[in-house]
Amino acid sequence: MSSPVWHPFTQHALTPDMKLVATGEGAWLTTADGVRILDAISSWWVITHGHCHPRIVAAIKEQAGKLDQVIFAGYTHQPAEDVARGLIGITPNGLSHVFFSDSGSTAVEVALKMALGFWRGRGKPRHRIIALEHAYHGDTIGAMAAGARGIFNAGYESLLFEVDRLPFPSDGGKETLAGLERLAPDAAALIAEPLLLGAGGMLTYAPEILAAMKRTCEKHGTLFIADEVLTGFGRTGTVFACEQAGIAPDLLCLAKGLSGGALPLAATLATEEIFAAHYSTDRARTFFHSSSFTANPIACAAAAANLEIWKSEPVRQRVAALAGMQEERLGAFQNDSRFSALRRIGTVTALDLKVSDPGYLSAGRGAGLGPELARFFQARGLLLRPLGNTIYVMPPYCVTAPELDLVYDAIRDAAGKFV
Ligand SMILES: Cc1ncc(COP(=O)(O)O)c(C=O)c1O
Numbered sequence: 001m002s003s004p005v006w007h008p009f010t011q012h013a014l015t016p017d018m019k020l021v022a023t024g025e026g027a028w029l030t031t032a033d034g035v036r037i038l039d040a041i042s043s044w045w046v047i048t049h050g051h052c053h054p055r056i057v058a059a060i061k062e063q064a065g066k067l068d069q070v071i072f073a074g075y076t077h078q079p080a081e082d083v084a085r086g087l088i089g090i091t092p093n094g095l096s097h098v099f100f101s102d103s104g105s106t107a108v109e110v111a112l113k114m115a116l117g118f119w120r121g122r123g124k125p126r127h128r129i130i131a132l133e134h135a136y137h138g139d140t141i142g143a144m145a146a147g148a149r150g151i152f153n154a155g156y157e158s159l160l161f162e163v164d165r166l167p168f169p170s171d172g173g174k175e176t177l178a179g180l181e182r183l184a185p186d187a188a189a190l191i192a193e194p195l196l197l198g199a200g201g202m203l204t205y206a207p208e209i210l211a212a213m214k215r216t217c218e219k220h221g222t223l224f225i226a227d228e229v230l231t232g233f234g235r236t237g238t239v240f241a242c243e244q245a246g247i248a249p250d251l252l253c254l255a256k257g258l259s260g261g262a263l264p265l266a267a268t269l270a271t272e273e274i275f276a277a278h279y280s281t282d283r284a285r286t287f288f289h290s291s292s293f294t295a296n297p298i299a300c301a302a303a304a305a306n307l308e309i310w311k312s313e314p315v316r317q318r319v320a321a322l323a324g325m326q327e328e329r330l331g332a333f334q335n336d337s338r339f340s341a342l343r344r345i346g347t348v349t350a351l352d353l354k355v356s357d358p359g360y361l362s363a364g365r366g367a368g369l370g371p372e373l374a375r376f377f378q379a380r381g382l383l384l385r386p387l388g389n390t391i392y393v394m395p396p397y398c399v400t401a402p403e404l405d406l407v408y409d410a411i412r413d414a415a416g417k418f419v
Helices: 054-064 078-090 104-121 141-146 154-159 171-186 207-219 272-278 297-312 315-331 369-379 401-418
Strands: 021-025 028-031 036-039 095-101 128-132 164-166 187-192 223-227 251-254 266-271 339-345 348-353 390-393
Touching: 036 401, 054 297, 078 095, 078 266, 078 297, 095 104, 095 272, 104 141, 104 187, 104 223, 104 251, 104 266, 104 272, 128 141, 128 171, 141 154, 164 171, 171 187, 171 207, 187 207, 207 223, 266 272, 315 339, 315 348, 315 401, 348 401, 369 401, 390 401
Parallel strands: 128 164, 128 187, 187 223, 223 251
Antiparallel strands: 021 028, 028 036, 095 266, 251 266, 339 348, 348 390
């Protein structure tokens, strides 16, 4: 099928054909020609309860007939008010203000700008940002700058501002913490994905290290930005990953699962101190950021419905049950020498295929290992999109045990073909 559409993170010369998806329900997608595909990565990590959850669909329909869009400067609306209050109620203590935007990347841009605005407002400007090795924070310029340098952004290096980079916290995080201790006194903020670095390779680290990173920031007055765009809304086993470390960030970035994955909506939550540093009769201290669709009422209605689902349905139990099912299935790979680095956090598992050239650009054959694996899984009716030789499973919380078996059987067979 020839199409004028230019797809994201897609090398069209190697992957010319797109599946035309017509419908989604629960953990399944169905193509226009009737092929069912199990969505084992929650459609790029956004879908939490399943596709087209009836309560979210109903909220969208109802809101669409009432108010589609309204400027969000000088005006507000009930769905945004409900979501903001709901978020304050379920996020770690101390976050008191909610700024809406449209994607994970913009939630990060907002957090970085608020961090600098905080220091400027206090009359003691700090400009530097600290970030982790292997970090991924999105694809807008500021978010890319905070992300690890590599294949995703090498072509745009000249546009990126410099950040201070900490080693990934492996081996107890000693080097990471020592680096942070050295850099924090001059830094505006540390930005980090709590417990799970997603696009950097589904890498995990311990809650104790996260807690120690936060303590070091506190000691030097450096702001801590938690990028929970991926980890938020249950993925790591708790509603937010920060909970496992018992920490409250100064700025919290949310997107993906905020609307249950149904519509693009993001939020950056901030403490009273950060809001206060911008609060003034001096218009120059305004937080100068917006996008046309900030807090779109329909997206907010979806998010309000999502928050209600977290309150009234046994979502936490579903998350715990999925974590158990994932652990069990991953365990069966323990002695399979074709795999290494088996890991699980909450509902997410990952394992690496042992190949001679690991990494995102692992060559394999044809279009490269990652795309070839994705094609292999697609032919088995599964949506998996490995990061090079790293295969990960991040299904919506409604997935069943037999459905997960389909996924892991295919992963085992993939090793037979590709290792
Ligand atoms: C941790 C993290 N931050 C930010 C982003 C960017 O989000 P978006 O793709 O919605 O801009 C992502 C996307 O995968 C992410 O995983």
